[in-house]
Amino acid sequence: MISVGIVGGTGYTGAELLRLLALHPQARVELITSRTEQGLRVADLYPAFRGCYDLTFEAPDADRLAACDIVFFATPHGVAMELVPTLIERGTRVIDLSADFRLDDITSWENWYGQPHTCPELQKQAVYGLPELNAEAISKAQLVAAPGCYPTAVTLGFLPLLRSGVLASHDLIANAASGVSGAGRQAKVDNLFAELNDSFKAYGVSGHRHLPEIEQVLGAAAGEPVSLTFVPHLLPIIRGIHATLYASVAAQADQLQAIFEDFYAASPFVDVLPAGQLPQTRSVKGSNGCRIAVSLPQNRGKAVICSAIDNLVKGASGQAVQCMNIMLGLSETVGLDAIALTP
Amino acid sequence: MISVGIVGGTGYTGAELLRLLALHPQARVELITSRTEQGLRVADLYPAFRGCYDLTFEAPDADRLAACDIVFFATPHGVAMELVPTLIERGTRVIDLSADFRLDDITSWENWYGQPHTCPELQKQAVYGLPELNAEAISKAQLVAAPGCYPTAVTLGFLPLLRSGVLASHDLIANAASGVSGAGRQAKVDNLFAELNDSFKAYGVSGHRHLPEIEQVLGAAAGEPVSLTFVPHLLPIIRGIHATLYASVAAQADQLQAIFEDFYAASPFVDVLPAGQLPQTRSVKGSNGCRIAVSLPQNRGKAVICSAIDNLVKGASGQAVQCMNIMLGLSETVGLDAIALTP
Amino acid sequence: MISVGIVGGTGYTGAELLRLLALHPQARVELITSRTEQGLRVADLYPAFRGCYDLTFEAPDADRLAACDIVFFATPHGVAMELVPTLIERGTRVIDLSADFRLDDITSWENWYGQPHTCPELQKQAVYGLPELNAEAISKAQLVAAPGCYPTAVTLGFLPLLRSGVLASHDLIANAASGVSGAGRQAKVDNLFAELNDSFKAYGVSGHRHLPEIEQVLGAAAGEPVSLTFVPHLLPIIRGIHATLYASVAAQADQLQAIFEDFYAASPFVDVLPAGQLPQTRSVKGSNGCRIAVSLPQNRGKAVICSAIDNLVKGASGQAVQCMNIMLGLSETVGLDAIALTP
């Protein structure tokens, strides 16, 4: 049985790791930390875990964490980079769900996240944890930087085009919408039910931290820089990201369909829908799937790709477990076979 | 591997059976029927099942159904009673999720459901499928009538009181609220999103079909008739029933707490919350659990019991699978260990 | 033109006063205060008021407030009682939407609100601002205590029974559910969208501050004490309260219907629905109406009354404006004729 530690378990991605790992046949969560809630039973914070977990939040302790086979960081940015170096040094494998190790360009990271990066040297060995792109590297990694939620939905939608040579331009548009759980579990007026329900809005139009991450990954995949216009929106739902992507292409609709189907033929979690079908977020709610549809409206040379994930699963904790499976030589899908909760 | 047939699989309880049985290690759905959708692939009606089920809806055929180890009816009332007699005769075990075999009093059934009952003799051998009440009888039954959604939430909440002798009166009140999936998947203006979202209302105040069902079960448990005032309400959520129950008692709060904890000590799916905690529907969403809290506000002799279930799981398909497990000698919890989807 | 001041205008009841008074033909908001947001333009906090109000939040100043014809307090409890005495002394009329002057029994107030009451003598002259009960007194009052949201819905539902002599017992039950705006605009994890959407729960079962308020009003109306079991619930909607009330009666259904219709025959905002219809919160959303239905399910002597209001309008700011109209000798309905926003 693989022993798992979770650092920062009070947020939604921490809770989702608990939910997913509870049913993992080969891993067990041995310890979970929280500075603010130490001493509180997990089941008292999250009643859904009553009868399932007997864990209590504890203060993070390097020795206890290092003794785990694998440690997940489900912390705000800036936390993992303080503790990860010690764990890496002791040989513990780490999957960081925060943004600390996602950007190769340290200066860019420091600009977007507004603080100095304390271990730039570790960044060099971090592997970007998108299994559909990087499975081989993930399998050997000691430190995996799990992708952001928007970057997962957007990158999976653009990748086949970038790799296929049909793009007429590297000027891309990603119009994405996320459920509110992506904003985390902080007490902010902006995230109150009465502020968000029954409404919809764009945010972060001038610049969102996921922009450089997406451009880095897409640029690397394309072999040349891409320029992305990225506009995130906030949906009055808890879970789910839907990305609507626009790209100029030199290809017919059936070619595009074939490009996508071929690209993801061996990916168990990415489902390319038949031509004419479109994804909806509920059909991946609670599951690790990503559903993608590609269209060429009115045959005008502008491809529209729709991509849907559950931001807490494929966009965060599920993808992290998928990485763990790969790192440990297990089948990618172990513990991740739950079907979306519909209706 | 147990072979399962589902009659009437296009509705929400049929879809939920598919979702739950997909992960059941010892059962496999071999056939699913629908008169209206025959020839349609299940995954085309419910995209969430893409990659999981390769089944196609077929017309109901007695021979093919009788060849299954167990057949679930997820049909509107009035359908099962036409087909069940043949299956029973051939030795197939049946779990009916509809109302056809829930009421012992055939005249009452015919009054409430507005049609003649076509096999009253079978009613005599039907076992009411509430495992917390009837596990022994269910294990031997050939025909199980799975309880209604409201009756499950209400009955589980009142049972410990009825059996304990602390009730000061058999005049009971059940104020319950259900998610919209309980209304099924019929095209009705009343159930449109724009009619129900952002609103709340009572319905069926003058009389709801679940009233005689609840009174029958509670009366049998009490050993004398009970009179229930039952008011259902419609919540702008998809899944979940919350029942708030009122009863006059001659007992102190800690006695009540002990009565509930003792009563459900051996029930894996009923969770009596510690004094002072209250259930919420989200903490059972997608799970087979029922969470119950008992209070005695202001020590005035009026007990308030809150009971929460997912109407599609413990209130329908999950409870039916639980019955199947018991009928087949499996552990009650096999395939039903998923944790609620929170947030 | 009547000059209006609002103390504590950043919360939802303050914003609702602004929305309603913007269209009032005979009143104008001259100043609005907020300690925390002074200097902020109202339209920057609430973009819905762009182009409508040019006000800026200012620090509360007794002189400026006293110069208004009428001052509303839309503050948390404990604030009004500090400032109201000065205004009363100077002859300004005051409508307090908070709880400070609602309870006649000061000891009870101090127990339920957990702090000393600083001006018990003023309590004696405060008039409880439920126009359907107290219009005459309100018209002459200098200090009106606007009722709580739950007390409005519950009291309007019980009043006709209490006054009619058909009650078989003074043991009453009020099962009520409120939209989230009732919880105010504070940054609390419990009120986040991701915590409340798609769920439903009871809260405050052991004791809610509106209990003594309701019992006081109902007891006064009945001429003898009543005992209420009051269970509030939280709905995943922003606006709306629905109360389902239970009472034992010695009367037939048509008698009950007549009692309610007669009682509210002259009340422009209380609409007794025809027998067989039931209210829904959306049909009062944004309006000052209260819709009430009375039933006698199965003719068993237990009356069920359903009562629906918008908690921010009839349950708070609309009712306060209704009181203002009465105090100023205007028609009760001036500025309050907006129709509910449906769908």
Place this chain on the structure above:
Amino acid sequence: MISVGIVGGTGYTGAELLRLLALHPQARVELITSRTEQGLRVADLYPAFRGCYDLTFEAPDADRLAACDIVFFATPHGVAMELVPTLIERGTRVIDLSADFRLDDITSWENWYGQPHTCPELQKQAVYGLPELNAEAISKAQLVAAPGCYPTAVTLGFLPLLRSGVLASHDLIANAASGVSGAGRQAKVDNLFAELNDSFKAYGVSGHRHLPEIEQVLGAAAGEPVSLTFVPHLLPIIRGIHATLYASVAAQADQLQAIFEDFYAASPFVDVLPAGQLPQTRSVKGSNGCRIAVSLPQNRGKAVICSAIDNLVKGASGQAVQCMNIMLGLSETVGLDAIALTP
């Protein structure tokens, strides 16, 4: 007092006309028709109108309609064109909220709407009812074709750019999302609460009927054809459209801001937000406003315009009333001054 007739009053745009006109000081709804609901009281179909309207749905009668000063058609497409010619002949002024008279190109109309157009000659005199574009023509029109909901939000967002000469390309993208009320009040499984809540999806990607309408209006405004990629999405809210528009421009951010502010300086219902603010649908809920923000993310030459309206008000019935005001020589804003319902 202007006498108003409404044809097809059972749908949501019909109900919204009733809601808005109830408070219009110079217009009164004299008759409302419905073939399916004739004989039903309006207040029985829409309880929100209890106490406000005493109208009963009647069968459409040309004489009675022709006697009105103005007739609104709130019908599905294909209905108005049968009855409008008679009314026009008799001199009655008509505002058609359906699509029958929106497209100048009759062949295009017949292709997109899949039926023959029965009065192409009338199309020539129909005026497209977007007041911000066509106020002069509307004031003299006998037949006004009120714009579609998406076309209103999209056109208002693009117009200033098209007229300003800063567009670097006429290749435009409109990514729009609508509340469910836009789908109407038909009994369809796809529009059930349990199918749409807690989810989000694109639809009509291959081609939506509002595409030719938008391209026609934008092309006319630009003086040359534009090519639009238009992707609508369905939001789990009842009211509201948010359009996110993308266009390549040769201009700086402050120029863009000035272009928008100047363009709408005299438009009472279009509110250009200050730089840095973004609209949300709730801040126009129930109001006739359109809120627009223009951004130039990362200064990369790609303008992003966000535009929000209430699809039932500015996107349908409110805009129709605005047109009526203009046609009758009233101030544009009469009866349309309600503030958005927030929260």
